[in-house]
Amino acid sequence: MAEKKEGKNGKAVKLVIDGKEVEAAEGTSVLVAARGVGINIPTLCYNGRMEPYGACRMCMVEIETSWGRKRLVASCVYPVEEGLKVQTDTEKVRKIRKMIIELLWPSWQAYADEYGVTSSRFKTGMTDCSLCGLCVRYCAEVKKENRLYFKGRGIERQPALVEGSELSCRACGECFNLCGSGWVATRC
Amino acid sequence: MSRIATPGDLVKLRDRLNAKRNAKATWLAVCAGTGCRACGAMALADKFEEEIEKRGIGDKVGVRRTGCHGLCERGPMVMVQPAGESYFGIHPENVPAVLDQVETGKGDVEQFRYLDEEGGKRVSKLSDVPFYKHQNRVLLENNLWGDASSIEDYIALGGYSALAKALTEMTPDAVLNEVKEAKLRGRGGGGFLAGRKWESVRKAEGEPKYVIVNADEGDPGAFMDGSLLEGTPHSVLEGLILGAYAIGAAEGFIYVRQEYPLARKHAQLAIDQAREYGLLGEDILGSNFSFDVKIHRGAGAFVSGESSALMSAIEGHVGEPRPKYVHTSEKGVWGKPSCLNNVETWANVPHIINKGAAWFKGMGTAESTGTKIFSLVGKVKNTGLVEVPMGITLRDIIFKIGGGVPAGKQFKAVQTGGPSGGVVPEALLDLPVDFDELTKVGSMMGSGGMIVMDTNTCMVDTARYYIRFLAHESCGKCVPCREGTRQMLNILDRIASGEGREDDLGLLEELAEFMQAASLCALGQSAPNPVASTLKYFRDEYEEHIREKRCRAGVCTALIAYEIDQSKCKSCGACQRACPAGAIDKGGKDGKVFTVVQEKCIKCGACFSACPDKFNAVTKVPALSIKR
Numbered sequence A: 001m002a003e004k005k006e007g008k009n010g011k012a013v014k015l016v017i018d019g020k021e022v023e024a025a026e027g028t029s030v031l032v033a034a035r036g037v038g039i040n041i042p043t044l045c046y047n048g049r050m051e052p053y054g055a056c057r058m059c060m061v062e063i064e065t066s067w068g069r070k071r072l073v074a075s076c077v078y079p080v081e082e083g084l085k086v087q088t089d090t091e092k093v094r095k096i097r098k099m100i101i102e103l104l105w106p107s108w109q110a111y112a113d114e115y116g117v118t119s120s121r122f123k124t125g126m127t128d129c130s131l132c133g134l135c136v137r138y139c140a141e142v143k144k145e146n147r148l149y150f151k152g153r154g155i156e157r158q159p160a161l162v163e164g165s166e167l168s169c170r171a172c173g174e175c176f177n178l179c180g181s182g183w184v185a186t187r188c
Numbered sequence B: 001m002s003r004i005a006t007p008g009d010l011v012k013l014r015d016r017l018n019a020k021r022n023a024k025a026t027w028l029a030v031c032a033g034t035g036c037r038a039c040g041a042m043a044l045a046d047k048f049e050e051e052i053e054k055r056g057i058g059d060k061v062g063v064r065r066t067g068c069h070g071l072c073e074r075g076p077m078v079m080v081q082p083a084g085e086s087y088f089g090i091h092p093e094n095v096p097a098v099l100d101q102v103e104t105g106k107g108d109v110e111q112f113r114y115l116d117e118e119g120g121k122r123v124s125k126l127s128d129v130p131f132y133k134h135q136n137r138v139l140l141e142n143n144l145w146g147d148a149s150s151i152e153d154y155i156a157l158g159g160y161s162a163l164a165k166a167l168t169e170m171t172p173d174a175v176l177n178e179v180k181e182a183k184l185r186g187r188g189g190g191g192f193l194a195g196r197k198w199e200s201v202r203k204a205e206g207e208p209k210y211v212i213v214n215a216d217e218g219d220p221g222a223f224m225d226g227s228l229l230e231g232t233p234h235s236v237l238e239g240l241i242l243g244a245y246a247i248g249a250a251e252g253f254i255y256v257r258q259e260y261p262l263a264r265k266h267a268q269l270a271i272d273q274a275r276e277y278g279l280l281g282e283d284i285l286g287s288n289f290s291f292d293v294k295i296h297r298g299a300g301a302f303v304s305g306e307s308s309a310l311m312s313a314i315e316g317h318v319g320e321p322r323p324k325y326v327h328t329s330e331k332g333v334w335g336k337p338s339c340l341n342n343v344e345t346w347a348n349v350p351h352i353i354n355k356g357a358a359w360f361k362g363m364g365t366a367e368s369t370g371t372k373i374f375s376l377v378g379k380v381k382n383t384g385l386v387e388v389p390m391g392i393t394l395r396d397i398i399f400k401i402g403g404g405v406p407a408g409k410q411f412k413a414v415q416t417g418g419p420s421g422g423v424v425p426e427a428l429l430d431l432p433v434d435f436d437e438l439t440k441v442g443s444m445m446g447s448g449g450m451i452v453m454d455t456n457t458c459m460v461d462t463a464r465y466y467i468r469f470l471a472h473e474s475c476g477k478c479v480p481c482r483e484g485t486r487q488m489l490n491i492l493d494r495i496a497s498g499e500g501r502e503d504d505l506g507l508l509e510e511l512a513e514f515m516q517a518a519s520l521c522a523l524g525q526s527a528p529n530p531v532a533s534t535l536k537y538f539r540d541e542y543e544e545h546i547r548e549k550r551c552r553a554g555v556c557t558a559l560i561a562y563e564i565d566q567s568k569c570k571s572c573g574a575c576q577r578a579c580p581a582g583a584i585d586k587g588g589k590d591g592k593v594f595t596v597v598q599e600k601c602i603k604c605g606a607c608f609s610a611c612p613d614k615f616n617a618v619t620k621v622p623a624l625s626i627k628r
Helices: A028-035 A092-103 A134-142 A167-172 B006-024 B034-038 B040-055 B094-103 B140-147 B151-156 B159-168 B171-180 B194-203 B224-231 B231-245 B261-276 B307-314 B343-355 B357-361 B393-399 B435-440 B459-473 B480-498 B504-518 B522-526 B529-537 B539-548 B575-576 B606-610
Strands: A010-015 A020-025 A060-064 A069-072 A085-087 A147-150 A158-161 B026-033 B059-068 B078-081 B083-085 B114-116 B119-122 B210-215 B253-255 B293-296 B338-342 B370-380 B384-389 B411-416 B422-425 B449-454 B560-564 B586-589 B593-596 B616-622
Touching: A010 A028, A020 A028, A020 B261, A028 A060, A060 A092, A060 B307, A069 A092, A092 B480, A092 B504, A134 A147, A158 B210, B006 B159, B026 B040, B026 B094, B026 B370, B034 B040, B034 B224, B040 B059, B040 B504, B059 B140, B078 B094, B114 B422, B140 B224, B151 B231, B151 B261, B159 B231, B171 B231, B171 B343, B171 B357, B194 B231, B194 B338, B210 B224, B210 B231, B210 B307, B210 B343, B224 B231, B224 B261, B224 B343, B224 B370, B231 B253, B231 B338, B231 B343, B253 B261, B253 B307, B261 B293, B307 B338, B338 B343, B343 B357, B370 B393, B384 B393, B393 B411, B393 B449, B422 B529, B459 B480, B459 B529, B459 B539, B480 B504, B480 B522, B480 B539, B504 B529, B504 B539, B504 B593, B560 B593, B560 B606, B575 B586, B575 B606, B606 B616
Parallel strands: A010 A085, B026 B059, B210 B253, B210 B338, B253 B293, B370 B449
Antiparallel strands: A010 A020, A060 A069, A060 A085, A147 A158, B026 B078, B078 B083, B114 B119, B370 B384, B411 B422, B411 B449, B560 B616, B586 B593
């Protein structure tokens, strides 16, 4: 996957991901470094063509820095550093990911089987949009058209089409297949 | 007014201004803070001026429109200076009495003096009023003595002397070290050491560097920063200039929330005046140091008070926190090193520079030095703005200064730290107010909101209130915060309406842990605190709601009903007249007294309020006890 604005001219950094020694260019995210050696960290809002967004929190991993600080971080926005130890599949992160899938149920089920989620304990009302922002960011960052935006904040947040964009959006359609549920496609 | 070119000029100007102030024997300081203004303080000040002119005593008596005096409960208030006599609840019609007193000492003003309930005596001096007696007002002192919109008053009271001292006698390093040495911690909530933050901004690579005042105070019930910025804007500005000098910043911002028009107006006025006097701009006080400030008006989002969100907002973007693990002290506004502190933190700086770190450390505890301003609100007698040394107990603040809970009710808990904080129960009231101590019990200092709750407050409802606030004020970007608050709100709504389930408390706890661990910014990470702390200290109340469908505080309307005590009802009809739903009938005791028709009742509580205290016939009972 092409990585934007990352890893250019960076010097090599050594770190350990799930017990595996990994070398990555400075500035690379932990997520990209892990995927580079075949360790798949699940993501929803991540797409290599856009700036990492850090919103879905599916990519959270446990880290321990070379000076011994342990914490949970979103690997898509955490840069590699010398001596970093990363664990991508611990009980803690699995619990977080499971909760995310439940909270977005049923709008996004890509990892439901892997995490053993078959239903949600919550009444979510998330039917056709998980608010990952892929469409909004693709239109802004890749197409540079800014036809989509988020309106409202907090629990009122929802994607919206700039008024009068329906025809040009249908003609472009590039973001349609980024969306798991077809939110944009069904609105123009 | 010409520019003040040197520190010597500043001293001369101060002497001249003081002579001008002293030319009048008496000043009437009318509190013109937001609260008193709402009670007509500006009209009161105008009336004073009119009456003074009418009596021809303008050469002896002057009027000042000052910042908030603090005891909002008793406003509008007037302090006679320099004597310090204070009158509370003064309205334009009382002006002649106050002026009679000032002129002859024989005004009919006894009724406006503070009544000390304990001693049963009227107190004439402000410093003897219990509310003030136990405070240590350092930052708020100017709010009493200076006109809020006058740089002349600020200079006369010693303002900008710290700046003059720093620019002539101290290197930037020395200023930084003094703040470090004082152990000043950020008053915005986090309690991070200001000196350390300044140092990292100073050392960070990148030019220009920025210094920023965070005046986006949005916690429900909090008005410390607003009152400080509108009352003594120059002290905040002076602190900011000192910070800029120490850090090496050439530009600054004051980020004021949209909801504080007066603070914004006074801050802008202060900037304009300081520029005119040569205290901002090029070559300040002839020192070669140049610095200027702009005001940025917030757009109404609570989350914009978060540092990276605030910086995005200044850049003109939507105020959403940034996901990257980079400190704003390294990459802040436009990717440049930026130092953000809140209003109160900056306002402390001139005092530290003037009086030294040792003096500052003399107040407070070992790790929480100095004073802290709280806005004391809720079920407490003396609501208002309070400044106390750190380390004082919550009990002293609430009972000695606040006067305790109004008669007839009992203290239940105090909520500190705003939506990110938690409740502290009676058993922990002897806790010292200190950044670390409050965190230990699951609350936090926050920026200083303090809401007192009595036994008529429902803890489930309290948690629900804060979660609803956060669910709407979250930016909505990350899943844990947006969906976590959404589900917490669903569950709390369910519990409050009597539909709670046995596993709901477990779900709440699971959500709380998840949000704390996985949220993108501090808002989401601390959002579960109101739930977690009420669950920790008042779990039995949640269980009562779920199992017995009972709200002991009588707040959750779905769980209560109104009844009229047949033996107490005197048939006055007040309840019937107040009821908007026509739900009160003369049906009881052979048609002689009133009863509530439960099928029609909308539980608005109008009958409960309307029933005269001497009868007290309308009562709240558990809804389940009503036979339909």
